[in-house]
Amino acid sequence: MTRKEQMLLEKRRLAKKVPQSQYLTQMRDSRNALEIEELRTCFFTDAGVVQASDGVSFDVPMGKTVAVVGESGCGKSAMGLSVMQLLQRPQGQVVGGAIRLNLGDCAYDIAKTPENVMEKLRGKAVSMIFQEPMTALNPVMTIGKQLQEVLELHEKKRATKRHAIKLLDMVGIANGKGVYEMYPHNLSGGMRQRVMIAMALSCNPKLVIADEPTTALDVTVQAQILELLKSLKDKLGSAVLLITHDLGVVAEMADFVVVMYAGRVVEQGTVEEIFYQAAHPYTIGLMKSKPVVGRPVESLYTIGGKVPNPINMPDYCYFRDRCDTKTEDCDGQYPAQIQLSDTHIVSCYRAFPREDADGKHSGS
Amino acid sequence: MGKYILKRLGISVGILLVVMFIIYALLRSLPASYVETMAIQLSQAPGAKPYDVWVTQLNEQYGLNVGLVQGYFVQLKNLLTGNFGDSWKFAVPVTQKFSQVIGISFVMGAIALVLEILIAVPLGILAASKQYSRRDYAITAGALIGISLPTFFFATVLKLVFSVKLGWFDLFGLVGRDYPNLSPWGKFWDMAAHLVLPIITLVVVSVGSLMRHTRTNMLEVLQADYIRTARAKGLRNRRVILNHAFRNTLIPLVTIIGGSLPGLFAGALITETLFAIPGIGYTSYQAMVAGDIPFSMFYLTFLAALTLLGNLLSDILYAVVDPRVRLG
Ligand SMILES: Nc1ncnc2c1ncn2[C@@H]1O[C@H](COP(=O)(O)OP(=O)(O)O)[C@@H](O)[C@H]1O
Numbered sequence: 001m002t003r004k005e006q007m008l009l010e011k012r013r014l015a016k017k018v019p020q021s022q023y024l025t026q027m028r029d030s031r032n033a034l035e036i037e038e039l040r041t042c043f044f045t046d047a048g049v050v051q052a053s054d055g056v057s058f059d060v061p062m063g064k065t066v067a068v069v070g071e072s073g074c075g076k077s078a079m080g081l082s083v084m085q086l087l088q089r090p091q092g093q094v095v096g097g098a099i100r101l102n103l104g105d106c107a108y109d110i111a112k113t114p115e116n117v118m119e120k121l122r123g124k125a126v127s128m129i130f131q132e133p134m135t136a137l138n139p140v141m142t143i144g145k146q147l148q149e150v151l152e153l154h155e156k157k158r159a160t161k162r163h164a165i166k167l168l169d170m171v172g173i174a175n176g177k178g179v180y181e182m183y184p185h186n187l188s189g190g191m192r193q194r195v196m197i198a199m200a201l202s203c204n205p206k207l208v209i210a211d212e213p214t215t216a217l218d219v220t221v222q223a224q225i226l227e228l229l230k231s232l233k234d235k236l237g238s239a240v241l242l243i244t245h246d247l248g249v250v251a252e253m254a255d256f257v258v259v260m261y262a263g264r265v266v267e268q269g270t271v272e273e274i275f276y277q278a279a280h281p282y283t284i285g286l287m288k289s290k291p292v293v294g295r296p297v298e299s300l301y302t303i304g305g306k307v308p309n310p311i312n313m314p315d316y317c318y319f320r321d322r323c324d325t326k327t328e329d330c331d332g333q334y335p336a337q338i339q340l341s342d343t344h345i346v347s348c349y350r351a352f353p354r355e356d357a358d359g360k361h362s363g364s
Numbered sequence: 365m366g367k368y369i370l371k372r373l374g375i376s377v378g379i380l381l382v383v384m385f386i387i388y389a390l391l392r393s394l395p396a397s398y399v400e401t402m403a404i405q406l407s408q409a410p411g412a413k414p415y416d417v418w419v420t421q422l423n424e425q426y427g428l429n430v431g432l433v434q435g436y437f438v439q440l441k442n443l444l445t446g447n448f449g450d451s452w453k454f455a456v457p458v459t460q461k462f463s464q465v466i467g468i469s470f471v472m473g474a475i476a477l478v479l480e481i482l483i484a485v486p487l488g489i490l491a492a493s494k495q496y497s498r499r500d501y502a503i504t505a506g507a508l509i510g511i512s513l514p515t516f517f518f519a520t521v522l523k524l525v526f527s528v529k530l531g532w533f534d535l536f537g538l539v540g541r542d543y544p545n546l547s548p549w550g551k552f553w554d555m556a557a558h559l560v561l562p563i564i565t566l567v568v569v570s571v572g573s574l575m576r577h578t579r580t581n582m583l584e585v586l587q588a589d590y591i592r593t594a595r596a597k598g599l600r601n602r603r604v605i606l607n608h609a610f611r612n613t614l615i616p617l618v619t620i621i622g623g624s625l626p627g628l629f630a631g632a633l634i635t636e637t638l639f640a641i642p643g644i645g646y647t648s649y650q651a652m653v654a655g656d657i658p659f660s661m662f663y664l665t666f667l668a669a670l671t672l673l674g675n676l677l678s679d680i681l682y683a684v685v686d687p688r689v690r691l692g
């Protein structure tokens with residue numbers, strides 16, 4: 001991938017008149033809100049090309065919550081931003097794969113959707129809640145104005161103050177009239193995150209991406225915000241793509257879990273499968289490092305070593321240099337995916353049937 | 365708010381007193397001594413008193429026979445009581461000379477500043493909103509050329525093209541040859557025509573830095589999380605920039621522009637000299653070279669006071685554009 005190709009991608013995305021056939025598509029399963037298939041997202045940096053998502057595939061069923069977990073820097077945010085087409089431009093680009101978003105009557109392949117169509121989807125069909133409530137709201141605009149803006153854009157030409165206050169009420173802000181006139185700096189972090197949630201859910205999106213929505217908040221506030229997110233999601237029937245590195249949040253919220261490592265999905269399954277039958281050594285390590293009530297904090301497990309340099313990844317299991325249980329097989333090429341159940345998929349040589357270790361049995 | 369302004373004013377006055385002392389001390393130690401120059405001239409007249417006698421007499425006459433500190437307090441008392449004294453060089457009251465020349469400098473500077481803002485801010489925003497595009501490169505390169513052009517060179521090129529080759533404007537001066545015979549409107553247009561080239565010079569050599577400031581600020585703002593939030597709402601690029609980014613870039617711009625307001629009274633030394641415009645820049649230069657302490661003292665104190673006031677003003681303006689700043 002050269003800079004020239006990057007500019008070409010950028011140009012294609014900014015093209016004005018793109019025929020619908022280029023980006024309208026069919027869902028593989030119409031019960032899914034989102035299907036990500038072989039997504040490849042790159043950052044073209046001066047040091048080289050960072051493969052932030054390297055063949056990521058998973059589905060988000062309608063009305064369900066899928067948690068994406070993994071260490072910091074493993075590409076969770078880049079994956080979420082790819083779905084919104086909000087990667088930092090022009091260096092961040094989706095270079096391959098498909099991101100199918102189900103709108104009920106039609107489906108968009110976001111990887112191919114041009115910017116001027118994407119504008120109509122953002123905030124309406126798919127919206128995002130960001131990690132930093134302190135900086136994610138415009139400091140020089142009132143809360144009311146920021147809320148009303150989304151409504152005016154997608155719902156009614158003239159959204160009224162009443163609508164906005166109703167939204168504030170929906171996210172549990174009692175003094176809606178007062179907050180409407182306030183600026184972000186007048187509110188606490190938790191309140192700001194409530195405003196962000198109100199903004200994200202104001203147009204009943206099919207999918208909400210929440211990127212570490214509670215990481216920056218106090219523990220007590222975290223629980224309230226998660227509770228709010230959960231109840232609103234059920235009320236509106238939206239699917240949630242929850243990005244987090246907090247397994248407590250996963251247990252609380254998620255139906256399915258996707259474990260990412262260095263830009264790839266190493267394991268995915270239902271919450272029960274991931275929590276009780278984890279098959280990938282990295283997932284097992286994550287589970288062990290989760291603080292549990294009753295276990296002294298000193299003995300908290302940490303996975304040794306660090307995430308490999310995302311530029312020029314080698315063609316063997318990315319986790320190999322940190323893995324406790326590697327075998328000779330692990331020196332081979334990157335392990336293919338093995339289907340352990342309908343929902344449980346893992347990429348690890350340990351999960352291969354003994355006699356057939358070259359990955360021919362791989363599922364998906 | 366009122367209390368804050370009072371406090372800031374108090375601090376500013378303190379700073380001003382210190383600055384005035386420094387100015388006075390510097391002027392006293394200038395190598396160009398008005399008194400010595402005059403003593404030389406007087407002693408050369410036939411049958412005059414010798415140089416030393418003249419120096420002593422003149423020093424006494426001009427109040428230079430006292431120490432720095434005492435002299436400073438005498439000056440301070442005079443300034444505070446509104447007695448600004450007479451200019452040594454121009455032999456008229458300081459305020460009279462000042463008010464004669466400040467008007468034209470102010471008009472020139474103000475027009476140039478307004479033009480600068482009107483050109484630099486939109487161009488800076490245009491450049492930033494499409495970073496690394498051809499448009500961005502063109503604007504940035506233009507700004508850089510403006511910044512690196514020396515005033516005297518650019519003014520000379522302008523003169524060559526528009527005065528010598530095309531003959532559209534006079535080479536220098538504030539008014540034309542037959543100014544006294546013109547009607548009031550004719551006089552106005554005559555003066556305006558004479559200001560065109562100096563103002564173009566001022567704008568071209570200084571517009572670049574404001575443009576670069578605007579571009580840098582805008583780029584910084586465009587990286588902010590709230591801009592990503594605005595995009596996540598589905599706003600178009602235009603609206604993101606105009607509704608969300610622009611007001612945030614105003615905050616630093618207000619400081620820069622507020623800080624440049626006192627410059628309107630400082631005059632433009634080089635440009636005024638090149639075009640022989642009798643403004644404050646040119647006049648203060650003449651006064652300084654002649655060692656004219658009353659005039660220089662008045663001019664520099666005035667500028668210092670204005671700078672302090674400008675800072676105070678931009679802090680207050682800050683509070684107007686940025687709701688987070690509540691002066692208390
Ligand atoms: N704007 C960017 N420019 C270049 N590289 C980036 C940028 N954003 C993220 N990356 C790189 O992409 C990788 C994934 O980052 P990210 O998605 O933010 O991780 P996570 O959200 O899981 O912590 C990291 O290696 C990071 O350095």
Ligand code: SF4
Nearest residue numbers: 317320323330348349
């Ligand atoms: S493939 Fe081998 S090295 Fe990689 S995680 Fe599995 S056991 Fe460890």
Ligand SMILES: [Mg+2]
Nearest residue numbers: 073076077078
């Ligand atoms: Mg992240």
